Amino acid sequence: MDRDVWKRIAASVKRVCRGFKSPRRKLKFSNRQILLMYLWSVNHDRCLSWACDRGHYGDLFRPRKLPSISQFTRRVAEETFQELLLAVHLDLARAGFNSPVNYLDGKPLAVSPVSKDPDARRGHVSGGFAKGYKLHAVVSENRRIVVWSVMPLNVAEQSVAVEMTRHLPAACAVVLSLADSNYDSAPLHKAQAQKDRLLLTPLKAQGRVKNGKHHPVTLRQMGAQRREMIEVWKNNGDLARFVLKQRNNIEGVFSVLSLALHVSHLPGYVRRLPRVRRWIGAKIILYNARLDVQQMPQVPEEVTKS
Numbered sequence: 001m002d003r004d005v006w007k008r009i010a011a012s013v014k015r016v017c018r019g020f021k022s023p024r025r026k027l028k029f030s031n032r033q034i035l036l037m038y039l040w041s042v043n044h045d046r047c048l049s050w051a052c053d054r055g056h057y058g059d060l061f062r063p064r065k066l067p068s069i070s071q072f073t074r075r076v077a078e079e080t081f082q083e084l085l086l087a088v089h090l091d092l093a094r095a096g097f098n099s100p101v102n103y104l105d106g107k108p109l110a111v112s113p114v115s116k117d118p119d120a121r122r123g124h125v126s127g128g129f130a131k132g133y134k135l136h137a138v139v140s141e142n143r144r145i146v147v148w149s150v151m152p153l154n155v156a157e158q159s160v161a162v163e164m165t166r167h168l169p170a171a172c173a174v175v176l177s178l179a180d181s182n183y184d185s186a187p188l189h190k191a192q193a194q195k196d197r198l199l200l201t202p203l204k205a206q207g208r209v210k211n212g213k214h215h216p217v218t219l220r221q222m223g224a225q226r227r228e229m230i231e232v233w234k235n236n237g238d239l240a241r242f243v244l245k246q247r248n249n250i251e252g253v254f255s256v257l258s259l260a261l262h263v264s265h266l267p268g269y270v271r272r273l274p275r276v277r278r279w280i281g282a283k284i285i286l287y288n289a290r291l292d293v294q295q296m297p298q299v300p301e302e303v304t305k306s
Contacts (some may be wrong), residue, residue, distance in 0.1 A: 006060055008092075008289045009039060016087040029067045031084055034075045036061060038085075042282040045262055047269040048073050076278070085281050092288040095295075096144025097169045103250040104164075104183055106157050107257070109133040109150070109266050109276065119273040123153030132266065133276050136160040138168065139250045143291060145284050150277045158185040165192060189226040199225065200243060203233050253287075261287055 017032040040061055041051035049069045050056055057063065067075070075081060108125045110132040111117055122131045136157065138147040147164045161183055184204040192199045233240055258264040261283050270279045 002290070002293065003060060004293045005286070005290050008292055009088075009285065010036060010061075012088050012091045012285075012289070013039075016084060016091055020084060020087070029065070029071070029075070031080070033063055034067075034072065034081065035084055035088065037063065037066075037072065038076055038081075039282055039285065042279060043286055045267060047267075048076060077274075082278070085278065085285070089281060089285050089288070092285055092292060093144050093146045095292065096140030096142055096146045099140035099142060099144075099146075101141045101246075102146070102168065103139045103247060104157075104161050105137060105139070105247070105250045105254070106160075107135040107137070107254045107263075108153060109135055109263070109280070110153075111266055111271070115271070117271040119152060119276075120271075121152035121154040123155075125153070133273070135263075135280055136164060137250070137253070138164055139253050141249070142295070143249055143253055144288055145253065148280070148284060150273070150280050152273070157182045158188050162188050162191045165195070165197070168195075168197075184226075186226055189229070193225040200229065200232075200240065202244065203230065256290075257283065257287060260290070 013032055013035045017030070017035070020031065037051045038048075040057070041048060044050070044056070046056070052066050052069045052072050054062075054066060066072075108123075108130060110125070110130040111120050113131050115131060120132050122129055123134070130153065132153050133150050134153050134155070134157075136149045136151065137145050140146050147167050149160050149164055151160055165188075182204075183199070184201040189199055263280070263283050266276060266279075270276055
């Protein structure tokens with residue numbers, strides 16, 4: 001791992017744990033150490049037992065004492081750990097909260113078709129069907145993953161998007177769904193209208209259309225915002241297509257997750273929905289920290305020497 005990225009993660013974990021009051025009076029191993037050990041193992045794509053071996057640490061991170069495998073596994077599964085992991089994510093994703101434009105998309109996380117994971121489901125993927133989960137993400141204009149969710153592969157993207165966009169800060173005024181037309185649904189448009197946000201997607205044939213016009217009942221039921229979007233595509237289609245080209249932002253984010261952070265598939269030791277969510281959450285923390293270091297202003301060499 002890059003030293004600057006790890007320093008950024010360690011600083012965020014320290015900041016979060018400092019302001020967190022543990023329900024326990026005394027901990028043999030601090031929340032900070034457990035968090036860092038888990039993020040260290042996820043960064044190296046290893047299981048929890050790997051993190052309990054002293055030989056797997058180096059100069060960048062070397063705890064003085066290590067918990068047993070059972071202790072570490074138990075601490076990671078606690079609700080307190082999930083709260084801390086979420087707090088670290090929010091700390092590193094804060095730079096994307098004020099983005100006026102956000103992008104919605106989903107990334108399949110396939111498992112073996114003969115996997116016995118009871119939480120994995122079969123669903124549609126590019127080119128056919130697969131079994132597994134799907135990462136649903138809201139990405140800011142500066143490529144931060146600000147809100148995300150992992151659900152079984154058969155859960156509709158529109159339903160997850162309705163819940164995710166409720167957690168967007170008030171400053172996020174425009175939401176662009178850029179992956180495909182799956183997000184073109186009346187409930188999602190109505191949910192955005194309640195938050196005074198706009199949703200722009202490719203149009204999907206929906207309802208009864210005759211001579212290029214929707215049936216009056218269909219128009220009335222779909223809501224005012226989707227009716228407005230139909231007019232946008234009718235009168236300013238070229239402009240809408242130009243704006244939708246910005247979907248390359250979220251496609252680039254998913255490419256980095258796949259190539260640099262190895263989120264193209266789920267490893268064999270990551271099964272069941274809680275474990276998948278925890279593992280993906282750690283990968284997103286690593287991604288946001290990596291992006292934070294890359295976007296830091298560079299200090300000129302002359303200034304550094306002086």
